[in-house]
Amino acid sequence: MSQVTFVGAGPGDPELITLKGVKAIEAAEVIIYAGSLVNPEILRYAPVNAQIHNSASMTLEQVLQVIEAAVSQGHKVARVHTGDPSIYGAIQEQMDALKQKNITYTVIPGVSSFLAAAASLRREYTLPGVSQTIILTRKEGRTPVPERESLAELAKHGATMGIFLSVQDIDQVMAELSTGYPADTPVAVVYKASWPEEAIVRGSLADIAAKVASAGISKTALILVGGFLGNDYARSLLYHPGFSHEFRESSQ
Ligand code: SAH
16 A cells, blocks of 8 residues: 555545545545545544544645655555545645655545536536537636636537636636527536535526526536536437447347
8 A cells, every 4th residue: 555545535425435535544544635625524434543634724835744744654644635636636746746755655536526516417418419528627716727728718619518616706707608608508506516505506608697696606616518408419329229339239
């Protein structure tokens, strides 16, 4: 087992973490979790005497200090991130620093919030005849977004879009998207997918901002955009009786 395990904790529901993720937390003497978004319920898997740190109030340097101190005492560390750590997880800088310090690490993926949101919405992102592409993005905040990835630019594709970290600016997001998507394009905002307080607001490009404002949602939500939220789509060929593939002969 490596000295540090990065664990994707999933979107919130403590049962939406992988078995491997639970085992890594159970085996850790030191746990550092991203307390701004990780459900503290996840800590129910921690050993009673584990040392627990909330990284919400820590700098990268402080996180690394805690890891180094633990590793030097032969302790195992679980570094717990929300959803999947590869999406807006600031995990790369941690992995690169550990590599430099010759500290071994592994990464256990998690259920990203955009996947939990689709489950809550009971929708498929990749409907035949609607879109076969999912764009995951964000509006720029303190972290800049390259100009070629502006929302207006991405909207030109008309693809299914999942927008993180941006619900506080939903007016502006909709204004930028309207250069590419028609005004009646369906939009859903999912607040705290998989948490007990989950809420869903549905509307269109034209009216979702007002609905989200009156619902009082200003953080921890995803904006999902596209025809996948509508009812028109083509049937999939994968399960079509007239279509054969490697695992099934055509029955027509
Ligand atoms: N790594 C995380 C994303 C971290 S960025 C993941 O894979 O989900 C933080 C943003 O993710 C939030 O601003 C919000 O847009 C989204 N988010 C995280 N958890 C969420 C949840 N349970 N429901 C809705 N959005 C969520």
